[in-house]
Amino acid sequence: MITPTHYMVLSAALFMIGVIGVMVRRNIIVIFMSIELILNAVNINLVAFSYQLQNGIGQVFAIFVIAVAAAEAAVGLGIILAFYRNKETINIDEMSVMRW
Amino acid sequence: MGVGPHEKVKMEATTPRPAFDTEELVINMGPQHPSTHGVLRVVLRLDGEKVVDSDVIIGYLHRGIEKLSENRNWTQIILLTDRMDYIAAATSNVGYCQTVEKLMALEVPRRAQYIRTALCELQRIASHCLWLGTHAMDIGAMTVFLYAFRERELILDLFEEYCGARLTYNSMRIGGLPLDIPSGWDKKVLAFCDIQMQKVDEYEELLTNNRIWLERTRDIGVISARDATAIGLSGPALRGSGVPRDIRKDEPYAAYSEMKFDVPIGTRGDTYDRYLVRLEEFRQSVRIIRQAIEGLPEGPIIGKVPRLIKPPAGETYHAIESPKGEIGFFIVSDGKSTNPYRFRVRPPSFCNLQALSRLIKGHLVADVVALIGSIDIVLGEVDR
Amino acid sequence: MIIDTYVIPLLKILIVLNATLVGVTFMVLLERKVIAWVQVRLGPMRVGPYGILQPIADAVKLLLKEDITPARADKWVFTAAPIIVMVPALITFAVIPFGPAVRLFGRDVPLYITDINVGLLYIVSVASIGVYGIILGGWASNSKYPLLASLRASAQLISYEVAVTMTLVSLIMTAGTLSMVKIVESQYMAGVWYAFVQPVAFVVFFIGALAETNRAPFDMAEAEQELTGGFHTEYSGMRFALFFLAEYANMIVISSVSTTLFLGGWLRPFPNVAALSFLDFVPAWIWFLLKTFAFLYVFLWVRATLPRYRYDQLMRLGWKVLIPIAIANIIVTGIVKVAL
Amino acid sequence: MGEAIAFYVISALILGFAVLVITTRNTVHSVLFLVLNFLAVAALYVLLTAQFLAVIQILVYAGGIVVLYLFVVMLVNLKRPPEVHADPHRRSSLGFSLSVLVLAELAAIVVYGRLTPAPVAATAEGTDLAVNNVERIGYLLYTDYLIPFEVASMLLLVAMIGAIVLAKREL
Numbered sequence: 001m002i003t004p005t006h007y008m009v010l011s012a013a014l015f016m017i018g019v020i021g022v023m024v025r026r027n028i029i030v031i032f033m034s035i036e037l038i039l040n041a042v043n044i045n046l047v048a049f050s051y052q053l054q055n056g057i058g059q060v061f062a063i064f065v066i067a068v069a070a071a072e073a074a075v076g077l078g079i080i081l082a083f084y085r086n087k088e089t090i091n092i093d094e095m096s097v098m099r100w
Numbered sequence: 101m102g103v104g105p106h107e108k109v110k111m112e113a114t115t116p117r118p119a120f121d122t123e124e125l126v127i128n129m130g131p132q133h134p135s136t137h138g139v140l141r142v143v144l145r146l147d148g149e150k151v152v153d154s155d156v157i158i159g160y161l162h163r164g165i166e167k168l169s170e171n172r173n174w175t176q177i178i179l180l181t182d183r184m185d186y187i188a189a190a191t192s193n194v195g196y197c198q199t200v201e202k203l204m205a206l207e208v209p210r211r212a213q214y215i216r217t218a219l220c221e222l223q224r225i226a227s228h229c230l231w232l233g234t235h236a237m238d239i240g241a242m243t244v245f246l247y248a249f250r251e252r253e254l255i256l257d258l259f260e261e262y263c264g265a266r267l268t269y270n271s272m273r274i275g276g277l278p279l280d281i282p283s284g285w286d287k288k289v290l291a292f293c294d295i296q297m298q299k300v301d302e303y304e305e306l307l308t309n310n311r312i313w314l315e316r317t318r319d320i321g322v323i324s325a326r327d328a329t330a331i332g333l334s335g336p337a338l339r340g341s342g343v344p345r346d347i348r349k350d351e352p353y354a355a356y357s358e359m360k361f362d363v364p365i366g367t368r369g370d371t372y373d374r375y376l377v378r379l380e381e382f383r384q385s386v387r388i389i390r391q392a393i394e395g396l397p398e399g400p401i402i403g404k405v406p407r408l409i410k411p412p413a414g415e416t417y418h419a420i421e422s423p424k425g426e427i428g429f430f431i432v433s434d435g436k437s438t439n440p441y442r443f444r445v446r447p448p449s450f451c452n453l454q455a456l457s458r459l460i461k462g463h464l465v466a467d468v469v470a471l472i473g474s475i476d477i478v479l480g481e482v483d484r
Numbered sequence: 485m486i487i488d489t490y491v492i493p494l495l496k497i498l499i500v501l502n503a504t505l506v507g508v509t510f511m512v513l514l515e516r517k518v519i520a521w522v523q524v525r526l527g528p529m530r531v532g533p534y535g536i537l538q539p540i541a542d543a544v545k546l547l548l549k550e551d552i553t554p555a556r557a558d559k560w561v562f563t564a565a566p567i568i569v570m571v572p573a574l575i576t577f578a579v580i581p582f583g584p585a586v587r588l589f590g591r592d593v594p595l596y597i598t599d600i601n602v603g604l605l606y607i608v609s610v611a612s613i614g615v616y617g618i619i620l621g622g623w624a625s626n627s628k629y630p631l632l633a634s635l636r637a638s639a640q641l642i643s644y645e646v647a648v649t650m651t652l653v654s655l656i657m658t659a660g661t662l663s664m665v666k667i668v669e670s671q672y673m674a675g676v677w678y679a680f681v682q683p684v685a686f687v688v689f690f691i692g693a694l695a696e697t698n699r700a701p702f703d704m705a706e707a708e709q710e711l712t713g714g715f716h717t718e719y720s721g722m723r724f725a726l727f728f729l730a731e732y733a734n735m736i737v738i739s740s741v742s743t744t745l746f747l748g749g750w751l752r753p754f755p756n757v758a759a760l761s762f763l764d765f766v767p768a769w770i771w772f773l774l775k776t777f778a779f780l781y782v783f784l785w786v787r788a789t790l791p792r793y794r795y796d797q798l799m800r801l802g803w804k805v806l807i808p809i810a811i812a813n814i815i816v817t818g819i820v821k822v823a824l
Numbered sequence: 825m826g827e828a829i830a831f832y833v834i835s836a837l838i839l840g841f842a843v844l845v846i847t848t849r850n851t852v853h854s855v856l857f858l859v860l861n862f863l864a865v866a867a868l869y870v871l872l873t874a875q876f877l878a879v880i881q882i883l884v885y886a887g888g889i890v891v892l893y894l895f896v897v898m899l900v901n902l903k904r905p906p907e908v909h910a911d912p913h914r915r916s917s918l919g920f921s922l923s924v925l926v927l928a929e930l931a932a933i934v935v936y937g938r939l940t941p942a943p944v945a946a947t948a949e950g951t952d953l954a955v956n957n958v959e960r961i962g963y964l965l966y967t968d969y970l971i972p973f974e975v976a977s978m979l980l981l982v983a984m985i986g987a988i989v990l991a992k993r994e995l
Contacts, residue, residue: 020845023919051872056960067976071983073889077896078990087924240792246523466794612887746983
């Protein structure tokens with residue numbers, strides 16, 4: 001029997017993998033992808049509870065999360081491209097100055 | 101004084117890099133590429149898909165025809181001229197023979213002049229068929245390619261019947277022609293003229309008002325009349341820019357002075373205008389062929405030519421209008437030997453190719469192939 | 485019980501997959517033949533009567549060819565790319581209804597693998613995966629022309645997906661369901677094919693479909709005259725064949741989808757006119773195949789007739805013409821729906 | 825039983841691909857694993873009878889957002905690998921331990937949650953949310969959550985304009 005707890009453990013594990021990615025990797029694209037993993041972990045939780053409670057609200061919020069993720073990816077990747085054009089690097093450690 | 105490597109380095113160092121700099125992509129198009137019409141090599145520097153700069157590299161088909169000619173006797177050279185513009189070999193033959201005739205002040209019989217005119221115009225149609233087919237193919241209209249080749253095949257058949265060869269004819273002799281036309285040949289040529297007139301309408305139906313064709317060719321590779329003249333363009337590429345220069349009209353040779361025909365010119369100088377000019381030339385060529393065949397005079401086909409051709413000492417330049425433009429021969433004879441002292445060709449493809457770099461600048465990769473097609477080159481003639 | 489839940493679906497999957505693969509290979513032959521006829525040629529004539537066995541010869545040739553991986557290619561991605569292209573094209577058939585339920589051996593067997601409540605979205609989403617194969621194929625080859633081509637292809641696919649999905653939205657508004665089977669049924673209820681109810685959506689969908697399948701006049705991703713073959717330049721042998729087959733499989737998918745959505749799927753013409761009921765002697769799935777075939781023929785016809793668009797013109801057409809039209813169509817559909 | 829097998833297989837895939845995403849050196853491979861991870865998550869949604877969300881996950885995430893990533897990775901044609909220049913002041917171990925701390929916190933919540941029983945038992949088979957999934961979600965989106973929905977659309981519009989402004993060289 002699969003209970004919501006199972007889904008929560010899965011979600012927590014995925015969340016942690018995402019956090020480790022953000023903390024440890026220096027490639028900013030990989031960091032962005034780790035953030036996507038974190039958002040997915042949240043979505044799994046939302047949908048699991050939606051299933052548990054037989055209530056569509058969780059899924060609705062998951063859709064909002066996806067919309068936010070899309071916006072985040074678009075702007076974030078735009079910033080990465082602009083940064084790369086100037087510095088020719090995507091190493092986050094070199095992004096220490098807040099100006100070009 | 102040229103800029104040496106040392107100065108070049110300094111220049112690059114002082115030029116500030118633009119704030120937003122993306123990497124440029126260098127693409128080597130050719131010499132093995134489906135749309136460079138042979139072994140042309142174009143090195144493109146691209147920004148995205150936009151051509152920033154280009155370098156046209158030729159010479160992959162160089163056979164040294166000019167130098168070879170200085171070691172062949174005057175008749176043998178005709179055979180070499182076949183190998184230059186192999187799409188319209190008879191035109192090169194005529195150009196060379198007329199140059200030598202001019203050097204020797206030979207009189208060519210009228211019948212030979214008329215047949216030469218008809219053959220030249222047949223070659224023009226054949227060459228334009230090949231141009232239209234490949235040009236349309238480059239832009240993606242694959243059916244036009246086969247339609248145009250279908251008609252070119254008919255012309256090759258006519259040539260085969262006339263001289264036995266389909267590509268390199270060796271069909272002229274200094275002072276006239278080696279062969280008279282076979283019986284019934286003239287009827288076949290006239291029948292072909294009727295077919296060709298219909299087929300030109302068919303090509304136009306597929307392309308001229310086609311929206312995509314218009315978008316792909318209008319305002320692509322515009323060259324003004326002034327620039328075109330300055331670069332030395334000739335033929336349809338020049339006339340597309342609106343310069344009414346046609347050697348057949350301006351300095352008539354063969355029987356052109358007795359023919360009625362118009363010289364179509366463009367207005368904008370873009371790829372579409374060059375296309376329209378060539379399509380109209382199909383019709384004008386058919387008109388000339390009809391006049392030449394219907395008005396074919398009787399008489400000998402070769403003038404009084406000495407057994408040993410040895411032009412007097414002197415030099416001459418003579419140009420005729422090949423399908424691609426002005427093909428000129430500059431020949432120096434020392435009057436003593438049986439081969440030319442100096443032999444030099446002004447090939448239209450080579451001169452027209454000079455415009456390519458200028459034309460493709462700022463256009464996209466897809467336009468590069470359209471423009472290579474639009475100026476209509478034959479690498480055999482460019483590299484000689 | 486076991487027969488109903490496992491055996492019959494598996495059999496159906498087997499039949500559909502095989503029929504698709506055979507159909508795809510013969511599609512290649514059909515294309516060569518149709519274009520040959522347009523161009524006053526004969527097309528393949530040597531293998532079998534009228535060249536009918538040509539696909540088999542092609543398959544044997546491609547299988548026996550050396551499978552080259554360029555030295556500096558990314559081997560794993562290079563190998564995966566053709567598979568990524570092929571799989572979405574095939575699994576789309578899971579939701580395409582070929583016909584209504586028929587009685588076979590005393591059982592009601594529906595002529596579709598499954599009917600899910602998000603069928604149409606499933607097709608759109610699965611199709612959006614296929615673009616990875618093209619991007620990765622071009623990237624992994626480590627060659628300039630394929631890279632350019634794959635950038636072109638992906639930009640093209642993403643842009644036209646928007647237009648196509650927008651037309652589907654107006655269609656969903658008309659049909660009121662996302663299930664492929666119910667869309668056909670609602671056309672039966674309405675007594676008219678949706679091509680007549682949504683003509684604008686139909687035209688935009690068709691143009692978008694041409695672009696999404698990378699077919700002429702939008703085939704710049706594999707423009708052999710410009711990019712020497714496009715994203716599959718470096719591929720050979722069976723991996724190239726997979727790219728090739730996927731293109732034709734996608735054509736069949738798009739044709740089947742447009743048949744289902746706009747031409748009434750398995751319904752005969754004028755499904756509600758009793759006077760035409762003599763047409764019912766033709767089985768429903770034959771009608772479906774006929775309509776799909778007609779679509780495929782138009783694909784080939786267009787390819788033989790039209791020149792190719794340029795990359796920027798294609799993007800302009802997609803973003804500035806098709807998407808606004810599709811959105812306007814949604815608004816008009818909404819207004820009409822509310823007004824009625 | 826079948827559900828359990830499916831859950832464990834899909835979970836293993838999700839976690840496995842997630843680990844590969846953050847450990848692979850080659851960024852393109854990383855992006856590929858991210859796609860596979862998203863597809864596995866979509867499969868999990870199907871298991872949870874959220875078909876609409878599963879399809880949206882594939883369509884928007886796997887088919888849309890990750891294509892953007894791939895684009896950027898391909899455009900950012902790296903001359904030097906980003907991981908080479910490490911900041912000496914950077915403490916990766918600190919990041920790692922922080923992550924572990926977060927996991928511990930989450931685990932604590934889960935364990936605590938385990939002690940209190942779930943309010944409603946899962947009875948999804950044949951319920952309205954499973955069968956009319958699209959209708960139910962659509963109804964919620966356009967009634968109770970209309971304003972958040974419109975805000976989300978505004979957000980996307982702003983993001984679109986922002987992305988164009990950032991990526992375009994000259995306006």
